[in-house]
Amino acid sequence: MAKARSRKASPAKAAPARPEVAIIGGGIAGLSAALRLSQRGFAVTVFEAKPELGGNMSSTNVHGIDHDVYPHMFCDWYANFWTIFEQDLGFARATHFEPQDGVKLLELGAETYLDLRNPSTLSTVWENLTSGILSVPEMIVLMFSMLDLAAHPFGGDVTDNLERIDVNGFLYSRGYVTEDVAKVHNYILTLVWSMNSDVTAAKTYQDFLRHFSSFPNQRPLAWLLRGSLRQKIMQPLADKLRDLGVTVHTDTMVTALDIIDGRPRLIVEARNGVAAPQAFDHAIIATPAGAMIRLAMGAPGEDPATKIVAVEPRIAQLQHFHDAAIPVVDIYFKKKLAGVPQGQIGLTGSSMMLSVIDISQLWETSSMMRERTALVLAASDGFAIPAVGPEARGFAMIEQLHRWLPIFNLGTHWGDPDSDIEWAMSHFRANDTNRLFIDDVSSWAFRPTASDPAALSNIFLAGDYCQSSADMATIEAAVQTGLLAAQALQAADARSHGKMRGEPITLAAEQLDGSAKLLAAKLALLPAAYGASAWAALSESLANPGGERPGTENYPLLLPLSCTLDWWTTAYSLALELAPGIKSASLADAGKATLLKAVDLLQDFARHQPGRGDPRPPPSELATTFSAFAGAAMRAAEAALTKAARGKPPAPDAPYKRRWRVKP
Incomplete structure (x- = not known):
């Protein structure tokens, strides 16, 4: 969804003693909004349909054991989450979390785990290069491709079709990327977010990568919680909210939302089944996208004129959104x-895209963990589970785990007493009601901001489907959108009554490298990436003579041309970042001069090529010609760019020269 239009200020009127705010949804987005608004004197009521708070950060207690919905990794760059955890709740991160420098990968039949580290220092870069996950040249290409995507100057215009490119499409457009590198990107996206690279929006993935691109730094990649989500985060946060006077209703469903006399009115169905209307001054819808759409659209038989979509029809476009459930099974041995x-382990080659973590090494203070191992197993591709029913699906996941980790007696079925598994403590959950938002290409143009729909001055949105700087479906994205919704609500209240209530709500500062630094790094490393790509292609050719993929026989010979074009476009983008005062016309003249020089060189190259049936020149001659072209084009680009940067007037137009094809 496009950015919200500015709201017109209504005439100032007497401010109510405490404006009443309804927050629909008790996940981390809604609770973050509730925290900031209650601290500023708003009367906040939270409605959560499930028995427990937290949403995708909740825990279900079964037979006295907490089972977290998902095994989360808390990235070090989650600035707003850490602000709440450390400053508002008063907890020390190192006491409640275990730092992680990377993740581990285990191949089928292997006895050694491979380490993929956060490439934030020279030593971890070297460890990745020699990790064995890919060949050394392809690891260079992999890390460079992440830098390349992080640096790419997307325009950010959601109405521009050319901006709507998926990760696969971006990688395909880069002349240096290999098939194995593309597969690793796809593996990462599928494992973490349950979506393939051919549907993931490249712009969204870029926002995520930019938070990891800070170099050098000594910070860990992420942190793992030393206990359950309920115990360590959600219960302390709920207690904090109640201390601030927030009213929290769990097991309470908001079945309808109407706009009556300009105010949101909720139909609330309590756990006893009795539904009653309740009016509020403001409302924040912090539910998953599907539930938000149902409230905005209404149900058959309800008055459509009182629904959000009647005031703002664009909200109906959110029906484009998709989500996915990741089944999880907790296995107690x-x-x-x-x-x-210790840490997150990806089982490479698993059809279910399994990942596993040993929580018994984290929950060390729990007495039930001292004499046993407890694994949390997640299937990012739940469609690949060949079974029906909770126990059958859970056992199918454990069966596939056993192929990678044949270190325990599996048994023959769920509940087998001869197995090494303590079935009474183990628990499977399909997570059909705790689905993850899919950041696909088709959804990017419709994603709302916290203050959408713009036509409504007192209804706001929060959740990981909303736009934020984190953007990918993460805990930080949810927290950010909750704070943005609270910020917009506070501003709307101030416009209505002429005075802001409490200190302005702000978001934590992010430590991100600027576009200029990323582009400069790409420009410096670009020759190495293309050289590594040629190295990888040559190694494959030598290892498998005549076995090149169809259409890639001359691939190494095209790399100089691709490198030259990539160098020019990157230099152009960097010039715009470093010298925004340069007139676009000057840069256009520079680009024109470089393009014309490239055409001349290509025509010269064409003149020396054999005709149909003529013998081909040796590869060395082709390479020499391409090398000459690349060098000349780069020199022409550098000269033209320097001239544009100095602001010299353009030279008179040269005599017209036809630039199409050379006639024989």
Whole structure:
């Protein structure tokens, strides 16, 4: 959805003692909004349909054991989440979390785990290069492709079709990327967010990568919680909110939202089944996208004139959105399993895209963990589970885990007493009601801001489907959108009554490298990336003579041309970042001069090519010609760009020269 239009200020009127705010949804987005608004004197009521708070950060207690909905990694760059955890709740991060420098990968049949580290220092870059995940040249290409995407100057105009490109499309457009590198990107996206690279919006993935691109830094990649989400985060946050006077209703469904006399009115169905209308001054809808759409559109038989979509029809476009559930099974064993490392482990090659983490090494203060191993197993591709029913699906996941980790007695079925698994403590959840938003290409143009729909002055949106700087479906994205909604509500209240209530709500500052630094890094490393790509292609050719993929026989010979074009476009973007005062006309003249020089060189190259049936020149001659072209084009681009930067007037137009094809 396009950015919200500015709201017109209504005439000032006497401010109510405490404006009443309804927050629909008790996940981390809604609770973050509730925290900031209650601290500024708003009367906040939270409605959560489930028995427990937290949404995708909740825990279900079964037989006295907390089972978290998802096994989260809390990235170090989650600035707003850490502000709430450390400053508002008063907890020390190092006490409640375990730092992680990367993730581990295990191939089928392998005995050694491979480490993929956060490439934030020279030493971790070297460790990645020699990790064995890919060949050394392809690891260079992989890390460079992440830098390339992070640096790419997307325009940000959601109405521009050319901006709507998926990650696969971006990688395909880069002349240096190999098939194996593209597969690793796809593996990362599918494992973490349950979506393939051919549907993931490249702009959204870029926003995520930019938060990891700070170099050098000594910070860990992420942190793992030393306990359940309920115990360590959600219960302390709920207690904090109640201390601030927030009213929290769990097991309470908001079945309808109407706009009556300019105010949001909720139909609330309590756990006893009795539904009653309640009016508020403001409302924040902090539910998943699907539930928000149902409230905005209404149900058959309800008055359509009182619905959000009647005031703002654009909200109906949110029906484009998709989500996915990641099934999870907690496996408690009767004994300690040897050889399972700490941290997140991806089982490469798993059809279900399995990942596993040993929480018994994190929840060390829990008495039930001292004599046993407890694994949390997630299937990012739940459609690949060949079973029906909770226990059958859970056992199918454990069966596939056993192929990678054959270090325990599996048994023959869920509940088998001869197995090493303590079935009474283990728990499977399909997570059909805790789905993750899919940041696909088709949704990018319709994603709302916190203050959409613009036509409504007192209804706001929050959730990881809303636009934020984090953008990908993460805990930080949810927290940010909750704070943005609270910020917009506070500003709307101030416009209505002429005075802001409390200190302005702000978001934590992010430590991100600027576009100029990223583009400069790309420009410096670009020759190495293309050289590594040629190295990888040559290595494949030598290892498998005649086995090149169709259409890639002359691939190494095209790399100089691709490198030259990439160099020019990157230099152009960097010039705009470093010298925004340069007139676009000057840069256009520079680009024109470079393009014309490139055409002349290509025509010269064409003149020396054999005709149909003529013998081909040796590869060395082709390489020499391409090398000459690349060098000349780069020199022409550099000269033209320097001239434009100095602001010299353009030279008189040269005599017209036809630039199309050379006649024989």
